[in-house]
Structure formats: C-alpha cells, structure tokens
Amino acid sequence: MSEKEKREYHSRSSGIFFETKRTLFKKKSPFQEIEVIENPYFGRVLLLDGLVQTTEKDEFFYHEMLIHPAMVTHHEPRQILIIGGGDGGALKQVLRHPIEEVRMVEIDPDVIAVAKKYFPWLLPSLEDDRANILIADGKEFLEKSRDKYDVVLVDSSEPVGPSVSLHKRNFYELIKDRLAPGGIACAQMGAPFYQGEALKRAKNDMKDVFGIARFYLSPVPTYPGGNWCYVYLSDQVDPFDIKREPPPDLQYYNLEIHKAAFALPNYLQKILANPPHPNIKV
Amino acid sequence: MSEKEKREYHSRSSGIFFETKRTLFKKKSPFQEIEVIENPYFGRVLLLDGLVQTTEKDEFFYHEMLIHPAMVTHHEPRQILIIGGGDGGALKQVLRHPIEEVRMVEIDPDVIAVAKKYFPWLLPSLEDDRANILIADGKEFLEKSRDKYDVVLVDSSEPVGPSVSLHKRNFYELIKDRLAPGGIACAQMGAPFYQGEALKRAKNDMKDVFGIARFYLSPVPTYPGGNWCYVYLSDQVDPFDIKREPPPDLQYYNLEIHKAAFALPNYLQKILANPPHPNIKV
Numbered sequence: 301m302s303e304k305e306k307r308e309y310h311s312r313s314s315g316i317f318f319e320t321k322r323t324l325f326k327k328k329s330p331f332q333e334i335e336v337i338e339n340p341y342f343g344r345v346l347l348l349d350g351l352v353q354t355t356e357k358d359e360f361f362y363h364e365m366l367i368h369p370a371m372v373t374h375h376e377p378r379q380i381l382i383i384g385g386g387d388g389g390a391l392k393q394v395l396r397h398p399i400e401e402v403r404m405v406e407i408d409p410d411v412i413a414v415a416k417k418y419f420p421w422l423l424p425s426l427e428d429d430r431a432n433i434l435i436a437d438g439k440e441f442l443e444k445s446r447d448k449y450d451v452v453l454v455d456s457s458e459p460v461g462p463s464v465s466l467h468k469r470n471f472y473e474l475i476k477d478r479l480a481p482g483g484i485a486c487a488q489m490g491a492p493f494y495q496g497e498a499l500k501r502a503k504n505d506m507k508d509v510f511g512i513a514r515f516y517l518s519p520v521p522t523y524p525g526g527n528w529c530y531v532y533l534s535d536q537v538d539p540f541d542i543k544r545e546p547p548p549d550l551q552y553y554n555l556e557i558h559k560a561a562f563a564l565p566n567y568l569q570k571i572l573a574n575p576p577h578p579n580i581k582v
Numbered sequence: 583m584s585e586k587e588k589r590e591y592h593s594r595s596s597g598i599f600f601e602t603k604r605t606l607f608k609k610k611s612p613f614q615e616i617e618v619i620e621n622p623y624f625g626r627v628l629l630l631d632g633l634v635q636t637t638e639k640d641e642f643f644y645h646e647m648l649i650h651p652a653m654v655t656h657h658e659p660r661q662i663l664i665i666g667g668g669d670g671g672a673l674k675q676v677l678r679h680p681i682e683e684v685r686m687v688e689i690d691p692d693v694i695a696v697a698k699k700y701f702p703w704l705l706p707s708l709e710d711d712r713a714n715i716l717i718a719d720g721k722e723f724l725e726k727s728r729d730k731y732d733v734v735l736v737d738s739s740e741p742v743g744p745s746v747s748l749h750k751r752n753f754y755e756l757i758k759d760r761l762a763p764g765g766i767a768c769a770q771m772g773a774p775f776y777q778g779e780a781l782k783r784a785k786n787d788m789k790d791v792f793g794i795a796r797f798y799l800s801p802v803p804t805y806p807g808g809n810w811c812y813v814y815l816s817d818q819v820d821p822f823d824i825k826r827e828p829p830p831d832l833q834y835y836n837l838e839i840h841k842a843a844f845a846l847p848n849y850l851q852k853i854l855a856n857p858p859h860p861n862i863k864v
Contacts, residue, residue, distance in 0.1 A: 342593075493803050521808045
C-alpha cells in the first residue's frame with residue numbers, strides 16, 4: 301500500500317480504499333492510532349486504529365440513525381449521556397432536540413482535539429451550554445456516578461482496543477441501572493454481514509438484562525457490508541411508539557425510515573434466533 | 583494495481599478491492615470485458631467491464647430484492663420476462679414461484695457460458711422446463727415480439743456499454759406496452775448515494791409512462807454506497823398490496839423487508855422531488 305492511499309479490510313481479503321489527497325493528522329495516542337486524511341470524494345475521513353469512523357460526506361447516515369430512534373420514542377428526553385462519540389457527530393444530533401443536558405464521555409482527549417480542528421460540526425456543539433464533555437473511560441464513569449439518564453447512546457468503536465469493555469454484558473447492566481424510569485439506550489453493534497457471531501453473542505448478553513432489545517439496521521456507505529446494525533434497549537418502551545416528530549432538516553432519518561429500520565432480513569433473523577423468552581422481542 | 587487484486591472505483595478516488603486468489607476467466611466479448619475471479623471471502627466474483635455484478639457469497643441480497651416484490655404483489659404471475667440477468671441469479675429466484683414460463687433475454691452469450699461454468703445456481707435453472715434463454719438485445723427483442731408478460735424484470739448492468747438502451751425512456755414505454763393487464767415491471771436503478779442525478783433523470787422518464795413508479799432500496803455488500811436502488815413500475819398495482827407469501831427458504835427477503843424497502847431517506851426524497859403529478863407515487 302502506498303502512502304497515497306488508505307485501505308480498510310472488511311474481510312481478510314477485501315475491503316474499501318480511499319485515495320489520500322493529504323494526511324492531515326497522524327498520532328498514536330495512549331489509546332489508539334488516530335489519523336485524519338482528506339479524500340477528494342468523502343472529504344475528511346477519521347480513522348482509529350485504521351478503521352473508518354466517520355467522513356464528512358456520509359457521517360449523517362450513521363449519526364442520525366444512532367440518535368433519533370431513541371429521542372423520538374422517549375416520553376420526555378432531558379438528561380442524555382453519550383459514551384464515546386469523540387468526533388462530535390452524535391452530539392450534534394442530540395442537540396437538535398430540546399434537552400436539558402447532554403454529557404459526552406470520551407476516553408481519548410486526542411480524538412476530541414482532532415475533531416475540534418478537522419470536523420466542522422463539533423465546535424458549534426461545544427459552544428452549546430447544554431453540552432458537557434468529560435474525558436473518562438465510559439464504563440468507569442458509569443461505575444462511579446449514580447446519576448440517571450433518560451437516554452444513553454453508545455457511540456463506540458469496534459470491540460478491539462479501548463472499546464472492548466463497552467461490548468460486555470456487565471456494561472449493559474450498568475447502563476440499565478443508570479437509566480431513569482422509561483429510559484432508553486441505543487448502541488452501535490457493527491456489521492451484520494461480517495460480524496454475525498459477535499451480534500449473536502451481544503444479543504445473548506442483552507436478552508436477560510433488558511425487557512426489550514430490538515436490533516435495527518441502516519446503510520452507511522463507508523462502513524463494511526452495506527448495512528450497519530444498532531440495538532434499541534429498554535425495559536418498557538416500544539420502539540414503534542413514536543412520541544414526537546423528529547427535528548427538521550435531517551438528511552437521512554424520518555419516521556418511515558425509523559419503522560423500516562427494524563425489519564430484519566431472514567439471514568439475520570436466523571443468526572439472532574434463540575429459545576423463546578417472554579421478555580425479549582428481537 | 584497488481585494482478586493479485588481487483589478493484590472497482592465507486593467514486594473517482596475510492597472504492598472496493600478484492601484480493602484475487604485466482605483469475606478463472608477473462609475475455610473481451612463483442613459486448614464487454616468479462617472476468618471471473620476467486621476471492622477467499624466472497625468466492626467467485628463476476629465482473630463486467632470491471633464492475634462487480636455478482637458474487638457467490640452475497641448474490642442473494644440483490645437477486646431476492648429484484649425479483650420477489652413484483653412476484654408477491656402480482657395477482658397471478660404466469661408469464662415472466664427477464665431482460666439481462668445472464669448470471670442466472672434472477673432466473674433462480676423467478677423459478678421459486680409457480681409460474682408457467684420465464685424467458686431470459688441476455689445480449690451476451692459469453693456471460694451465459696461463464697455462468698454455466700462458474701456459478702452454481704444457473705445450471706439447475708436451465709434444466710427447468712419453464713425456463714427459456716434467448717440471446718438477443720433486450721430492447722430489440724421487445725420491439726419485434728408482441729407477446730405480453732405478467733412481470734418484466736430488468737436485471738441490467740450499469741448505463742454504460744451494452745445496457746445503455748435499457749436506461750432510456752422509450753425502453754420503459756416498450757415494457758409498458760408488453761405488460762399484460764395488471765402487469766408489473768421491476769428494474770435495478772443503481773447506487774443512490776453516487777448516482778442521484780441519474781436516478782432523478784430516470785424518475786422523470788418514468789413518471790409519465792407508468793401510473794405507479796416507486797423506488798425501493800436494499801443493501802448489497804459488494805455494490806457501491808451501502809444501499810442499492812430498484813424501481814417498481816405498474817399502472818394499477820400498489821406494491822403494498824401483498825397477494826401471497828414469498829417462497830420458503832429465502833435468505834434476505836420477507837414481507838416486513840418488502841414494506842420497509844419502500845421507505846426512502848430524506849436526501850433521496852429530495853433528489854426525487856418533482857412537481858406534483860396525480861398519478862405518480864414516488
């Protein structure tokens with residue numbers, strides 16, 4: 301691979317490539333390798349440990365679908381927690397709702413510094429009085445604080461490197477404990493086409509923790525496998541019980557897309573199959 | 583690019599790569615360059631003029647979504663026409679329904695020869711008495727024959743090379759004329775993320791020809807941009823009026839996926855916007 305190009309393997313023998321007009325930033329932080337490149341089509345691309353996290357051109361596909369399903373189905377979302385999300389894309393979407401406070405707990409201050417400098421949506425969000433950024437490990441933060449949240453959004457990287465602890469059962473137990481009554485958590489769950497087994501394990505971890513654990517899908521052009529997977533977790537809220545209109549001027553999300561996202565193809569229904577359980581609706 | 587790898591550009595500066603374990607076939611036919619490679623993850627990959635048409639591992643995503651929406655909403659699909667589709671993937675899906683006859687009109691005999699040899703699903707379909715393969719230009723075939731069809735499926739390659747004529751307005755007028763009463767046509771329409779302008783033009787071509795022209799989406803892992811686009815064309819059939827259960831043992835398609843596929847994200851609704859028209863429901 302020449303320096304003129306970045307590539308991410310999706311399988312061991314295939315993947316995506318981006319021609320690199322310029323490398324704007326490259327640093328090995330204490331947590332991961334952070335890189336920002338400029339590609340003529342996608343604009344600025346953030347890679348962590350070589351995996352594409354976000355690009356200027358297609359970030360809205362992912363961030364709108366991670367944030368708005370929980371926000372429009374909660375009865376009154378006021379206190380919001382984002383775990384991870386250092387690039388600021390999730391924060392921007394949360395701030396489109398009339399919330400009281402959003403805390404973003406990001407483990408790696410270098411990611412935030414990079415986003416401030418290279419991704420245009422973070423700075424305006426930071427100037428919003430409702431936004432509070434904390435530098436901490438998401439799991440440790442939840443263990444130490446007893447605060448409750450209406451909505452928790454897990455915008456993690458893949459279950460390698462600093463995000464390993466965010467993909468374990470006891471992390472989901474912690475989230476459940478920190479949800480206020482009627483609370484909802486949503487998390488990104490990876491690429492169903494490539495990571496079926498990981499999804500199956502995650503579902504088994506979640507199915508005894510939450511009354512409702514529904515997986516949903518949406519495409520992200522620069523993520524592996526066409527569709528990306530998310531999970532909607534709650535004890536009592538039906539993800540189809542829409543409480544309010546979404547914010548105006550979204551590029552991807554609307555209420556038809558919301559409902560459509562919960563339809564799962566046969567191959568994925570099969571992967572997620574498990575013995576009948578009265579409280580699980582996957 | 584070494585001979586050890588195939589790559590397809592999705593934009594001018596990004597795309598997908600496949601490591602090539604072996605090149606099984608390579609020939610410049612009178613119509614296009616045909617190539618079959620073997621990739622460790624996707625298995626056999628068919629490329630026409632360098633563009634991925636189908637792979638063993640993910641062909642079901644595309645072929646099931648091209649075929650079954652029309653087949654389950656037609657009141658009684660007996661005479662079926664496939665235009666293109668030389669790899670045989672669409673034919674296999676059509677034959678899962680209790681039809682009388684399916685004609686497949688493929689322009690390039692070399693594609694059929696290659697599929698017979700390298701793609702395992704074509705041969706059993708050819709042995710089915712209901713299947714008839716014709717070697718002809720799809721548009722010329724429709725011009726010469728007056729036969730009518732219940733369902734017409736356009737499984738073309740991109741609007742370059744031999745498929746150019748299959749992406750024009752007069753081709754859609756021909757299809758409409760060859761549909762029996764209550765007939766339905768579905769066609770692949772490309773990558774909405776990359777080809778928004780082409781989609782807009784196609785929609786303008788179709789909106790005066792058919793009473794109902796609804797675009798729908800589904801992801802294909804090896805196609806550009808996450809989601810792929812299809813169009814459902816009819817004068818009177820509502821794509822939500824399901825007439826029968828889909829065939830058993832499908833890997834992707836089910837009736838929830840069918841309905842979900844017609845939900846369009848905001849950016850695509852915007853691209854497809856046009857002055858109000860009483861008969862168009864896009």
